[in-house]
Amino acid sequence: MRYMMTYDLMETARNTNQWLGSTARAMASYPMFSAMPNPALNWMAAWGEVTERSFQRMAVKPDWGIRTFTCEDGKDHLVEIDTVVERPFGDLIHFKVAGREEQPRKVLLIAPMSGHYATLLRSTVKSLIVNCEVYVTDWHNARDIPVSAGKFDVEDYSLYLVDFMREMGPETHVVAVCQPVPLALAATAYLAEQDPKAQPSSLTLIGGPIDPDAAPTEVTDFGRRVTMGQLEETMIQQVGFKYPGVGRMVYPGLLQLTSFISMNGERHSQAFNDQIQRAAKGETSDHDSHNRFYDEYLAVMDMPAEFYLSTVERVFKNRDIARNEFTINGHKVDFGKITDVAVKTVEGANDDISAPGQCIAALDLCTGLDNSRKASHVEPGAGHYGIFAGRSWRNNIRPLVIEFMDANSRKPAPKRKAPRKTKAK
Structure with a gap:
């Protein structure tokens, strides 16, 4: 109590x-x-x-604020947010531009569940919606999820990603940002073994802790220094009577x-x-x-306690991902089984949360993937936020990611047209 x-x-x-x-x-x-x-x-x-x-x-959960989009016809088209898959802890949503032809690139943008809402990727969505069909994982605030919905840890998160990838199909290009990077890699490897036909075309991993020990930061030092008992005692609380999730254990x-x-x-x-x-x-x-x-x-959401604690223990302390020892529902995931999904890593040279070296470790884990289908990029002068939403993303990283998607698409690459000014409002 x-x-x-x-x-x-x-x-x-x-x-x-x-x-x-x-x-x-x-x-x-x-x-x-x-x-x-x-x-x-x-x-x-x-x-x-x-x-x-x-x-x-x-x-208050921020609004996406993406209401219209100016297409090549010069007209403003309404942007509708459709829920494709609805689940207790998170939905798969689609930013559908009304009246526009379906774009050749289908992108699954995996948002972090790390305190902020998926709307933190608003500018990323705006930049991709120009020439992509954008789908986003919209995670729910744990305080609003009844206890009857059960637990939600890193394995459940990975299985949500597996289901979302299955729903979208093999022509999907997955882009994972920050915290979900190791779990996106695990979900892809899980599909490679359990349902190869549902694997995405490409996987872009941006600034995530595949191997936290590859380049220590304040975040990784904290993960090693504190014990699980200390975390559970000082960080975990029980949702109060004001919200539907009353009684649920959360990291507020x-x-x-x-x-x-x-x-x-x-x-x-x-x-x-x-x-x-x-x-x-x-x-x-x-x-x-x-x-x-x-x-x-300042708009923050409660995180399920089991998700937070299992992330610290399995990703940071035990390094299950980095050691290729991660399990999902009792099944040991083998990253070497990824043989048909192109993988690209993106890091910021000045990233003080997931320092350079932590994310690129994913390429070494993919031992079954041909080197021609691996790529990496370190953005000079970029911090953590800049590599997915700032100037570095807009000017340098996004074009490289789009090029990577086209080069590894299971559909013919889209014909290039003369560039015209487009914008999201």
């Missing part, structure tokens, strides 16, 4: 801070105070505005957010101080650079 009380205490603190911000904003904006010009009142209203929005967004999103912010505490503190100053001067808007970033960054 103490875990449930702790969970509710964190939610109470969030609610209280949101209320304090709202109250400060309302009081400082009271018309009577306009007769007494005082900079402190403007600052109080600005503090309230920033505080209320910051704590409110922590409990608010606790994860505390860890995220503490890694760059001074930078975040300065960013919020600057935003308060801008708000006091009337220089802020709903879609300014600060709000665009923090609306996504």
Whole structure:
């Protein structure tokens, strides 16, 4: 019961801070105070505005915000988000551009389940929707999943990927980002043995911990330093009475957010101080650079406890993937069985989460794959976020990934047309 009380205490603190911000904003904006010009009142209203929005967004899933797409015909076409496969812990969704011919490339974008929602890949989706049919794994917030739905660990996650790949078919190009990289590789190897005809055409692995020991970072050092007992005792809590998942053991999103912010505490503190100053001067808007970033960054989701703990134990501590000892439902997965899926790894030279060397280890594990079907790329000067959503992705990495897909497609490569300006809105 103490875990449930702790969970509710964190939610109470969030609610209280949101209320304090709202109250400060309302009081400082009271018309009577306009007769007494005082900079402190403007600052109080600005503090309230920033505080209320910051704590409110922590409990809200961001919207994808991809509503229309300008096609080659010069017209804006509606973008519909269709649910292709619906499951308790996550859905397979399709960004369908209404009225547009089906694109030759079918891409499965595997989003991480690591605190943030799949919407973290919004810009990645926008860049791929230009000439691809984009499907995304949309993971659910564990606090909203009833206990009756059962557990969800790394093996269950891998089996979800297997089912999604089967649903999409062998012409699919899989792109895994960050945390799911090792599990995407495991799901592909599982299919290579159990259902070879359902294997995807290509597998692009971006900035993931295939072998965490290949290049130590603060994340891998933490994984080695802490014991599983310590993690279970300090990180795992029980969902409170407010949500449908009451009683489910989770790694709370608010606790994860505390860890995220503490890694760059001074930078975040300065960013919020600057935003308060801008708000006091009337220089802020709903879609300014600060709000665009923090609306996504502060929106966090609870992670199933068994998924978090099994990730730390099996991927980081025991290195089951790196040692080719990973099992799914009692079946030992052999990465050497991957012989018909082209594999490409992408790393950022300045990635401090999955440092260069951790992801490229996947190519050595694929002993049955011909070298001509292996590829790797290290992006100079790119950090973790940049290799899948920043300038490095848009300008350098995305074209290489598209080229890799075309070179390893089970369908004829699409004819190239004269480039025209397209954009997602």
